[in-house]
Amino acid sequence: MNFQDYIGLPYKEGGDTLAGFNCWGLLRHIQRVHFGVIIPEVPISDPVASAEWFKQGYEGGTIIPVETPTHGCPVLLKGGTLPHVGVYLDLDGGGVLHALEGVGVVFTPKFELRRAGFTRVKFYKYSNERTTGTPQEPLPDPPGH
Numbered sequence: 446m447n448f449q450d451y452i453g454l455p456y457k458e459g460g461d462t463l464a465g466f467n468c469w470g471l472l473r474h475i476q477r478v479h480f481g482v483i484i485p486e487v488p489i490s491d492p493v494a495s496a497e498w499f500k501q502g503y504e505g506g507t508i509i510p511v512e513t514p515t516h517g518c519p520v521l522l523k524g525g526t527l528p529h530v531g532v533y534l535d536l537d538g539g540g541v542l543h544a545l546e547g548v549g550v551v552f553t554p555k556f557e558l559r560r561a562g563f564t565r566v567k568f569y570k571y572s573n574e575r576t577t578g579t580p581q582e583p584l585p586d587p588p589g590h
Contacts, residue, residue: 448479448534451542454550461486466544468530472519475532475542480517482571507572514539514555514568522558523565533568541566 457465476482487494516535531543540554
């Protein structure tokens, strides 16, 4: 399945399968299936727990904030009372794949994130590249590279 195939899939509270995703479920699914990174299930409705993951990282490594995202970077978005997460993809000039309640899975170009209501956007990368992917299946190159 390519990344564009996710666009339009339904939103489902607690969802982390192709039958429906919430934002954290989509982040977990994309990281596992496309980048070989296993991240824990965190209740996105708990702002403290989700913020802790971005501070503490994942099993086998940590994540660090970066100014310039690369393909596959986790993204923390803030625009309302609860945090929101997505995955940065180097597609169509770059943007965030994320699941919105009442809408489903969407791709928002990076330059439109603030206009979409996300007042704070933070990009992260994995600090130990050796823990992403597997020896049998290396991380894929972003399109156009």
